[in-house]
Amino acid sequence: MIRFFLRFTGFWLLAAGFVALIVDGTRSIAASSLLLMSAGDAWYALAPGSLAALESWARAKSPALWENVLTSVLSAPAFLLLLVLGIVLMTLGRVRERSRFEVG
Template identity: 40%
Template sequence: MIRFLFRFIGLICLAAAFILVIYDGTKSIAGNSLYFTSVRTLWELFNAGSLARLKPLIEPYAGGILWDPGMVAILAAPSWSLLGSFGILLLLLGRRKKPLIGYAR
């Protein structure tokens, strides 16, 4: 059951990544410049309040080290790359086991 859930969420993430690639490509062609929807932009679109609460939650425990180079780089990344990577990881975690052949048990 958990593998099915991993595969299902992984496929949804890959579909969303594909949609974002098409969206970014269309905006890039229309604007004659390279355009990427960042993770920060996508997060603010869905729930801006949680993004504002994330920095005070992370900074006291790890100092500025985890927030400034780490989370800022992740939030500036193209959203399709993060969703695609997450989807591939979930699909790999949810893949079915290969049947054993012969006496290799």
């Protein structure tokens, strides 16, 4: 059941990553220059309150966590972050094949 959930979530993150890539590509073609939406900008466009809540929580726990780690992750292109997360979840949820030499 957990593997199914990981694969299911990974599949939808991969799909969202490809959609974000197509949107960035369309915007780039229209502007005749490379335009990539950062993960932070995409999150702010979808749910600004939750991004502000994450920032206040991270600053309360450890200001270095917000400044060094989370700002770096949120400045990455949204499509890249979604694709990487999707691949990681799909890999974690994959069904492992049994070796024909395995005993048991």
